[in-house]
Amino acid sequence: MTERVCGEKCEVYSRVCGYLRPVAQWNPGKKAEYEDRVDYAAPRTVDVDGDTVADVFEALMARITGHKSGGLHTEADALRTGGHEIAGELLEMIVTARDQIMTL
Numbered sequence: 001m002t003e004r005v006c007g008e009k010c011e012v013y014s015r016v017c018g019y020l021r022p023v024a025q026w027n028p029g030k031k032a033e034y035e036d037r038v039d040y041a042a043p044r045t046v047d048v049d050g051d052t053v054a055d056v057f058e059a060l061m062a063r064i065t066g067h068k069s070g071g072l073h074t075e076a077d078a079l080r081t082g083g084h085e086i087a088g089e090l091l092e093m094i095v096t097a098r099d100q101i102m103t104l
Contacts, residue, residue: 060091
């Protein structure tokens with residue numbers, strides 16, 4: 001299956017049965033399934049307690065600077081139990097990643 005966008009032929013690849021293959025080489029049944037697919041557009045930003053994930057990440061990075069890991073893991077637990085599950089998980093991941101990097 002080829003699509004014309006700018007006047008030139010364009011070979012379209014998609015995943016079928018675990019492999020990326022040109023849609024033009026698919027059997028008629030798979031081509032019909034491809035035509036029925038619905039595109040999903042993920043949101044560009046995700047809100048966490050009213051802030052974007054990038055804002056939360058930036059605030060958490062500033063928070064961990066100069067602090068020892070033990071207290072930060074405790075703070076992550078407090079965030080999670082205080083209703084800020086995603087912020088707590090992000091803090092936990094950031095601190096764990098920092099700890100692993102520092103041991104290299």
